[in-house]
Amino acid sequence: MKLNNSFIQSLAILVMLAELPQGTALKSQEISQRMDVSPTYLLKIAKKLKDAGLINSSASKNGGYTIKKDIRTISFLEVFEAVEENDTFLDKLDLNPIHNMFLSEKIVHEQELVVKNILLAAETEYKQTLAQHFVDEIAPKDASGKTLEINWKQIISEK
Known part of the structure; x- marks a missing residue:
C-alpha cells in the first residue's frame, strides 16, 4: 500500500x-x-472515479465529466480506495529476513507476529486518518466559505 500520483491527480480532478x-x-x-498528464492516463483515473460513484461521465457534444457527490462527503479514504491498489501493508512484504535473524523457530514466529501486528495497526491508523479528511478541505473557498466557482473551460481554452 502506497500513495501514487493517481491519488493526488484524483483529488485535483474532484x-x-x-x-x-x-x-x-x-x-x-x-x-x-x-493537469499536464497524458490523456490515456487521465482516462484510466477518471474511469476509476466514475466506477466508485464519485464523478459522472456523459459522452455527447456538451458532455464530459461532472462531480457526482458533494466534495464535503468524499473522504480521502474513498478516493484512495477508488484509485490505488488494494494491497495491505503486509502484501508483497518479504518477512524472510526475520527468519535469518533468529536461531529459534519459536522466536522467529513470535517476532514475525510482532512485526505484522505493528504494520496492521499502522495501516488501520493510516486509513482512519484518510477517512477523517474530505476533498472539501483542499478546495479554494470564497469569503463566505463556499467552494470557488471557476470556469475551467474558459481558462483552458485561453491557453
Missing part, C-alpha cells in the same frame, strides 16, 4: 469538477491539458 459552474462538464482532454 476539486476542478466541484468548482465548475452548474451544468458545465469538462472533457478528458481539457482536464489532462490543464
Whole structure:
C-alpha cells in the first residue's frame, strides 16, 4: 500500500469538477491539458472515479465529466480506495529476513507476529486518518466559505 500520483491527480480532478459552474462538464482532454498528464492516463483515473460513484461521465457534444457527490462527503479514504491498489501493508512484504535473524523457530514466529501486528495497526491508523479528511478541505473557498466557482473551460481554452 502506497500513495501514487493517481491519488493526488484524483483529488485535483474532484476539486476542478466541484468548482465548475452548474451544468458545465469538462472533457478528458481539457482536464489532462490543464493537469499536464497524458490523456490515456487521465482516462484510466477518471474511469476509476466514475466506477466508485464519485464523478459522472456523459459522452455527447456538451458532455464530459461532472462531480457526482458533494466534495464535503468524499473522504480521502474513498478516493484512495477508488484509485490505488488494494494491497495491505503486509502484501508483497518479504518477512524472510526475520527468519535469518533468529536461531529459534519459536522466536522467529513470535517476532514475525510482532512485526505484522505493528504494520496492521499502522495501516488501520493510516486509513482512519484518510477517512477523517474530505476533498472539501483542499478546495479554494470564497469569503463566505463556499467552494470557488471557476470556469475551467474558459481558462483552458485561453491557453
